[in-house]
Amino acid sequence: MFHWLEKHPFLFSVGVFLTIAFAGLVEIVPNFAQAARPTIGTKPYTLLQLAGRDVYIKNSCNSCHSQLIRPFKAETDRYGHYSLSGEYAYDRPFLWGSERTGPDLHRIGNYRTTQWHENHMMDPAKIVQGSIMPAYPWLFKNKADINTAYAEQLTDAEFFAVPYNKPVPLKDGKTTIIPMAKSIATAHAMALKEAQAVVKDMHNQNVKDAVAKGDIPEIVALIAYLNSLK
Amino acid sequence: MENRPLEYDYTVAKMFMLTTIVLGIVGMSIGVFIAFELAYPGLNTIFGKTIAEYTAFGRLRPLHTDSVAFGFTVSGIFATWFYVGQRVLKVSMAESKFLMFIGKLQFWLYVAGVAAAVVSLFMGYTSSKEYAEFEWPIDIAIVVVWVLWGVSIFGLIGIRREKSLYISIWYYIATFLGVAMLYLFNNMEVPTMLATSPIGETGIGSWMHSVSMYAGTNDALVQWWYGHNAVAFVFTVPIIAMIYYFLPKESGQAIYSYKLSLLSFWGLMFVYLWAGGHHLLYSTVPDWVQTMGSIFSIVLILPSWGSAINMLLTMKGEWQQVAASPLIKFMVLASTFYMFSTLEGPIQAIKSVNAIAHFTNWIPGHVHDGTLGWVGFMIIASLFHMAPRVFKRELYSKGLMAAQFWIQTLGIVLYFTSMWISGITQGMMWRAHDEFGNLAYSFMDTVNVLHPYYALRGLGGIFYLTGFLMFAYNIYKTMSARPVEESELQNASPMGA
Numbered sequence: 073m074f075h076w077l078e079k080h081p082f083l084f085s086v087g088v089f090l091t092i093a094f095a096g097l098v099e100i101v102p103n104f105a106q107a108a109r110p111t112i113g114t115k116p117y118t119l120l121q122l123a124g125r126d127v128y129i130k131n132s133c134n135s136c137h138s139q140l141i142r143p144f145k146a147e148t149d150r151y152g153h154y155s156l157s158g159e160y161a162y163d164r165p166f167l168w169g170s171e172r173t174g175p176d177l178h179r180i181g182n183y184r185t186t187q188w189h190e191n192h193m194m195d196p197a198k199i200v201q202g203s204i205m206p207a208y209p210w211l212f213k214n215k216a217d218i219n220t221a222y223a224e225q226l227t228d229a230e231f232f233a234v235p236y237n238k239p240v241p242l243k244d245g246k247t248t249i250i251p252m253a254k255s256i257a258t259a260h261a262m263a264l265k266e267a268q269a270v271v272k273d274m275h276n277q278n279v280k281d282a283v284a285k286g287d288i289p290e291i292v293a294l295i296a297y298l299n300s301l302k
Numbered sequence: 303m304e305n306r307p308l309e310y311d312y313t314v315a316k317m318f319m320l321t322t323i324v325l326g327i328v329g330m331s332i333g334v335f336i337a338f339e340l341a342y343p344g345l346n347t348i349f350g351k352t353i354a355e356y357t358a359f360g361r362l363r364p365l366h367t368d369s370v371a372f373g374f375t376v377s378g379i380f381a382t383w384f385y386v387g388q389r390v391l392k393v394s395m396a397e398s399k400f401l402m403f404i405g406k407l408q409f410w411l412y413v414a415g416v417a418a419a420v421v422s423l424f425m426g427y428t429s430s431k432e433y434a435e436f437e438w439p440i441d442i443a444i445v446v447v448w449v450l451w452g453v454s455i456f457g458l459i460g461i462r463r464e465k466s467l468y469i470s471i472w473y474y475i476a477t478f479l480g481v482a483m484l485y486l487f488n489n490m491e492v493p494t495m496l497a498t499s500p501i502g503e504t505g506i507g508s509w510m511h512s513v514s515m516y517a518g519t520n521d522a523l524v525q526w527w528y529g530h531n532a533v534a535f536v537f538t539v540p541i542i543a544m545i546y547y548f549l550p551k552e553s554g555q556a557i558y559s560y561k562l563s564l565l566s567f568w569g570l571m572f573v574y575l576w577a578g579g580h581h582l583l584y585s586t587v588p589d590w591v592q593t594m595g596s597i598f599s600i601v602l603i604l605p606s607w608g609s610a611i612n613m614l615l616t617m618k619g620e621w622q623q624v625a626a627s628p629l630i631k632f633m634v635l636a637s638t639f640y641m642f643s644t645l646e647g648p649i650q651a652i653k654s655v656n657a658i659a660h661f662t663n664w665i666p667g668h669v670h671d672g673t674l675g676w677v678g679f680m681i682i683a684s685l686f687h688m689a690p691r692v693f694k695r696e697l698y699s700k701g702l703m704a705a706q707f708w709i710q711t712l713g714i715v716l717y718f719t720s721m722w723i724s725g726i727t728q729g730m731m732w733r734a735h736d737e738f739g740n741l742a743y744s745f746m747d748t749v750n751v752l753h754p755y756y757a758l759r760g761l762g763g764i765f766y767l768t769g770f771l772m773f774a775y776n777i778y779k780t781m782s783a784r785p786v787e788e789s790e791l792q793n794a795s796p797m798g799a
Contacts, residue, residue, distance in 0.1 A: 074564055078467045081459045081475070088472075088571055089479050095575035095598075096487070096527055100520075103588045107519040126511075130426035132360030138661055142584040146733040149741050157586035160518025165430050168522055168585065172661035172728075173340065175745045197343065202750050204343040210355040220507030226497035227513045254500045 111158030113243040116234050116250045117300065119259060120266035120288070123221035124297025127211065127290045128167070136173035136205070139301070152179035162234060174205055181302040186273040189295045194276075208291075212279055216293035222259040225252050260286075267292045270299075310388045311396035312692040314405035318381035319685055319692070321413065323774050325373030326678075330770055332366040334763040341756035356424050364435040365423050370673065371433055371536055372444075373416060378681035379477065379540040380412070380451065385688050386470050386547045387455065391462035401457045408450035415443040427510045431525050433532050434488050438512045441489045448485070452478050469563050473543030476571060480535035488528035490515035519586050523578075530578035533669075537677050539570070541640075542609050544684045549613055549633045552687050553623055554793035558615035562608050569605030573598055580651035583660065592653070599651030606644035613637040628704040629795055632683035635711065639675025643668060658733070663755070664725025671718040674766055679710070682773055689780045690795050697797035698779035706772040713765030716758055724755035 077084045117125060128134070141147050143154040155178055160166055184192075188199070194212070196205040228234035229252060236252035253259035267288045271280055279289050339345045339359045346357040355361065384405060388394055395402050419440050422428075428435040436444065455478055459467070467475075491512035498504050516524050550557055557563060579587065579595020614637055617623065623630045646668050650659045659665065690697050697703070731751070734742035784798065 075466070078472070079465050081456065081467060084467065084472070085475055085479060088476050089483070091568065091571040092476070092480050092575050093483060094572070096483075099576065099579065099591050099594065100523055100527060103591070104520055107523070107587070108517055129428060129430040131358065132363055132428060132430065134430055135360050135363040140585055142657070142660075144584070144657065144733065146735065146741065149735075150732075150745070155586055157519045160522075160586070163518045164516070164521065165514040166518050166521040166525070167430060170432060170581070170661070170665065171663075172732075174749075200746060202746055204340055204749060206339070206343060206346050206354070206358045208358075209351075214355075217508060220494060220511050222499075223494035223497045223507040224511065224513055226499055226506070227492050227494045230497055231492050231513070232517070256499065256503055256506060259499075 107157055108161060109158055110161030111156050112241050114159050114161055115240050115248065116162045116228070116236055117225075118250055118266060118296070119218065119221055119225060119253070119263045120216075120270075120293050120296040121300045122224055122297075123216040123218055123263065123288070124290075124293035124295065125167075126221055126224070127216060127294045128297060129165075131208070131211075133177075134167045134169040136169070136171060138169035138172050138176045139178040140168040141176055141178050147176070151176045152182055162228070164228065164232070177298070177301060179302055181299045184298070186270055186295050186299065187275070189298055190274050190276060190279075190291065193291060193294070211291040211294060212276060212289055214290045215282075216263075216288045216290045218260055218263045218288060219256060221263075221293075222253065222256060263288060263293075266296060270296050308392060308394055309396075310385075310394045311402070312385060312688075313402070314395065314409060315381050315384035315688065316692055317406075317409045318377050318384060319688065319777075321409075321416070322374055322377040322381050322681065322685065323777065325369050325377055325416065326770055327767075327774060329366055329369030329374050330763070330767045332362055332369065334760060334767050336362050336366055337756065337760040337763050341753060341760055361424065361426060364428055364432075365420065367433060368419060368423065368435060369416075371532070372419070375536055375673075375677055375681065377412075378544075378684065379474075379536070380408075382540075382544050382547075382681075382684050382688070383451075383455070383474055385692065386543070387458050387474065390464065390468040390470060390547065391458055392464040393458060393462050395458075398457065398461060401454060401461075404450055404453050404457065408447055408454065411443065411450065412447045415440060415447055418443065422510060427508075429489075429491065429512065429514070431488065431514075432529055434485070434525070434528060436489075437510045438489070438491055438493050439510065441485075441491075444485065448478070448482055452482070468547070469557070469567070470543040470547040472567055473539050473546065476567075477535050477540040477543065480531065480539065484528045484531050484535065488524055522582060522585065523587050523591065526581035527575070527578040530581055531575055533672075534570075534574040537673060538574075538606075538640075541636075541677050541680045542570075544680050545609075545613055545633060545637060548680075548684050548687050549616055549630075549637075552627075552629055552633065552683075552794060553617060553620055555616050555618075555620055558612050558618065562612045566605045566608030566612065569608065570602075573602050573605060577602055577651065580656065583651075583653050583656040596651050596653055596656075599648045603644060603648050607641055610637045610641040610644070623794075627794060628700060628707050629683055629686050629797075631704075631707050632679045632686070635707075636676050636679040636683065639671055639679065639714075643672035643676060646671070658729035659725060660729075662725035662728040663721045663752070663759075664729070667718045667721025667725055670721070671714060674710070674714045674717065678766070678770075682770075685773075685777065687795055689777055690797075691791055693781050693784075694786050695780055695784035697795055698776050698784055700797040700799055702772055702776050703797065706769040706776070709772070710766050710769035713762045713767075713769065716762030716765065720755040720758035720762065724752045724759075727751060727755075 141151045141155045192199045193208045196203040229236045239247035271283045347354045494511045495509045576598035579591045731748040736742045
């Protein structure tokens, strides 16, 4: 049979393809719908958080930091409750990472503050002695890309039924609504309002001035995102 | 037909040999640089604080992995295909103007794609998925290049004289199909420029941005189904294609066992794809997927070792060649490293071992004994074997080749030993509790202890890179400085002292 197959390239290729495609189908398809369901209390990202997430991705923070707490005592002691599948329901893409050159960040919002992040991003080794994380001064200068984050929200809502402007159930039985803007202009106003809330706790004058002027530096968006990780 | 050997046309093979070497140097240099960034933080400001953003670890890491995987390795795959394909199918590229055109088109599109990828990654356009970082326009370019390669493969097969497909061709076909399937499904994404706001605004924001079709746990599952099997179909399958051709050719020995090659091929095809789940042990993907990933990783030892043993036994009775020829040394050590990392991988995929190994430096340690020892050595050996034949010249220096072999081997040993020690140290320290049940070490304790290993790893990288530069020089001198060979070369590659 194999000798015969080796003289018939087309059928050989079909055979190879079926053999390799099989495993993916069996592994990925059965639990697909179930794994896409959010846990109660998981909310879609706000506009500024999403812009911050894009900053996180742009700088590949995920190449050194994981966002996945495994169900071991050592990990729950260090980082908090182990991660649940539904908590990632609005993560496109997922950011679990594969290395922990730095600590896990899945629940960083529970134990670090805006001010800590601000100081730490400017000079990590000054806040955590011996840290090998590089300093990120450019985050204080570059402007966050609100337009793209807005387009991302629209895409999420349009193609993937992410519930923006719709009630999202919370753990206490109530609901909340994560708003999405109607136009680019209102989106900017919305992001700026979020940014003002973050900047209240910051001390860098340039960043404060920028936000007062209506600009949003990347650091503000990034901190909004990190604070949302709980 | 006249009774003389066919002449083959190596134009496209030569083009891809060039990119193999150039992108190898680029990718490995970036690798060495970011290795030292972990040992000596602040190194990213060495080229000036204003461009520190572009030289930070996070920005460069995808550039390193992608330029060695999709630059060096994929170029090597293409270069060897355009050499091996013609020879085992007994047909010359020169016989078909169409295939020659497609081959050249593939090369130039590939070069354009590489340039776009480098620029976009430097600027921070990334999908964040490992080994699939490219944004959607580049993904489309990659698909086109890949389809062109498919046209080359099946076009050449279509006009072949040798009816039976040699083992290497099986593996090249599998590479083509496997990568096509994986890449397409993992990169399913919606460009955000397609969105329309409620008041009708379109084309909002950056056009180099997209949203993944899958979310969270599903995205992770698809990504590691891809990520693990990119290892299969870029770092394993085509490299086996190379060794099945180049080892018998260089040594003048027949393949040890046809049956073993059959078993290993079909076994590898069936088993490899299941094993992706071992990247997600103790994560939020369903338990049964994790268990399947773990079990099939162990089963994977069989087809992997089947190929490796088939290669080593091909040298049966001819082991003196290993001592005599540095080129045979490269290939034999490559199959040994293949055995070694296909044993190490399954060990790491055992759940209890993975609990310690995951997220630590042991993982890049494992990746690199496979890529440096197996992939790198086999591509280097293939190009060494091809050079005297495509340039019709004796290899420039045997001594230089032997020196390169030992320097690079030392580099690999430094790399994986330092990463093993540091990985297991990390894993053990993270989980240690004191007698009261509190964590014994802060996270910083586990970072501080790693410094010497990071430095040693960087040193290993320097050795490997140095060897690679010697390789580039040796090939360059072969092209330019050696006397021209008169006759068609048979087995062992002729080399200068």
